[in-house]
Amino acid sequence: MRHRLLVSLVIAGTLLAINNLHAEEIKIGMLYPITGGGAIYGSPAQIGHRMGVEEINLDGGLLGLQAISVERDTKLNPATAAAAAKEMITKDGVHVLIGGLSSSVGLAVSEVARQEKVIYIATIAKTIQMTTNKRHNYVFRTASHTDFEGDAMAQIAEKLNAKSICDIQLDYAYGHDLAAGIEKGLARHLPDTKIVLSLRPKLRATDYNVFITQIMGAGCDVVTGGLWGPHFVDFAKQATPFGLFQQIKFIAGGEIGSHEIASTMGRDYPDNVWANSYELWYHHPNEEHKKFHSKLSAQLGTHETTMWPVLAVIGVRMYAAAVKQAGSLDPDLVAEALRGMSIDTPVGPRTIDPTTHQTDTGQFWGPMVKKEGAPYRVMDPITYIPALLSE
């Protein structure tokens, strides 16, 4: 009997020791799609997340504790992401959730963060709802949002002297919110210009011919679109034989100016496209970007690097700065510190609005052109369109 009691005590003591050991680490939860279709973006973001965690540890940790990355695959599915977020909080004991690709995933994770009172920093999801009608105490966003992006698109439409616009957006939260953002932007910058056609192909659509031919029949001189990633690649490849890009200028949101799209399309990248990107490996807005690019380049083994890691790094860095300022891991204190928090990043300074919890993240915009010596189309000239000062 006494022997059994001793064994039980030893086991209990060991478990307690293990538990204490884990409590001595800061667990930075990561939620990106790392398998399936979303892995194209989630895998590079995962690299950025790890770079961010490594940065914390190289800096001596946070509050004297080492940071570890706890990672889950969202599979680009809101239900999977919500379940993973819940598990990370309840089983793994993460201190923060960072990530979320796609607006529907971001909203799902945000809801879990609200219920569980854990900080969530959205690094990629852009839907305006997250920082307006669905904002709560624990959600913060370091990505841009659909009103900022829509306003930038309207500014470009003004520059291109657009008379009538066809708008094509994917049929889910991001697409609908971006369409609303463009309308608000047009009211500010081009009040006399009308949207004559609004199209909503479904997410993961494969055949765009019916939309392309409607655009060409609608008589618009500019198209605005938020067809991100493979959606734009497929749309452009299907629209090129119809001659769409020779007749109509295309303002493409959804980071169509990024390395991943430009390099994927190579010689198939169409003319007359104005596009955006959070980061461009060939454009150094500050000294830190040069260092960041060489580090990322070494890690990826390629000179040309993808845009997604910087978004993940910014998310982790923002949390680390808030923990340092709060001097605590308590979510309420960290949330308080995040309101109004400013940090330097490889793409310029970033500040979180204390009221909306939205970071002032603008984007680089410009026409995508062929350039001597460039491996594929590049943005030139590059213009940084800052986030709106007031929403």
Add this chain to the structure above:
Amino acid sequence: MEPFLEFIRENLGSPGLAILISNPQFAFIQLLNSISMGMNYFIIAAGLSLIFGVLKVINFAHGAFYMFGAYITYSVTELMGLSFFWAVLAAAIGLMLMALIIERCLFQFIYDKEHLMQLLLTFALVLILGDLAKIIWGTDQYSVAYPAGLAGATNLGITFYPSYRLMLCVLGPAIFIALWLFIERTRWGRITKAATQDRDMLSALGINVPVIYTIVFLIGSALAGMGGALASPFNSPAPGMDANIIVECFVIVIIGGLGSLWGTFVGALIFGLVFNFGSVIVPNAQDVFAFLLLLIVLLIRPWGLYGRAESEGQ
């Protein structure tokens, strides 16, 4: 006419319908869009239907075979520098080899098992093949160039239309005729047809049924690979592209009748027409019409337009 069109634009919120009524050229383009889309789906769905017709296996992994076809095309054209048509052939052969391994190692053990078991196995295959593709080609998306001579548009007299899509409008029916001739006019085809109706009787007549099954699985998979190869110039090979296509293929074979070649051909054409004209009329509800049609077929004729009811088959 103009006040009527204005009424449609403003009150029905359908500028596309107004263009459709007023512009015959636009209507003709939508017809071509419907046929080319339908024929692309037909090539993929024909394999799915053929496999179900003979093997009675609902192969969820068919979309993954399609994805592999697209990736192989990328490797052959962009990395090895061979022509697109060699790549289509390579995709078909590659998928046949892959199907041979899968059929011999897995499928042959589940033919007599219940459908749930078969579904679980093919679903597991979807996940395995998805990760295998990621290991081989990574998580990047790729672009496959249109084949030389088919990158532009062809002048049809009343309109220009993308040459590659026109090629699909011709290739789809050609593949349909070839498959029909094989099934109806050759000994192997007749044996295959017999296998869809009474495999025990066929076995009693001394026919090696497992070999028939293997051949059918290989042909069905080659069609999926070929479909992926032919789609790759306008659907960039990327992780997850299998999931984008498989639902549409199932809708087509259910409308047409599982296991029926004619049904798949007609189902694909109907799907293309309903999707394209539906998208023009109600731009933001493009899937509604196709799924409504599916619902009607399931309610009125659950075995599909060209399928046979269980009692008819016995």
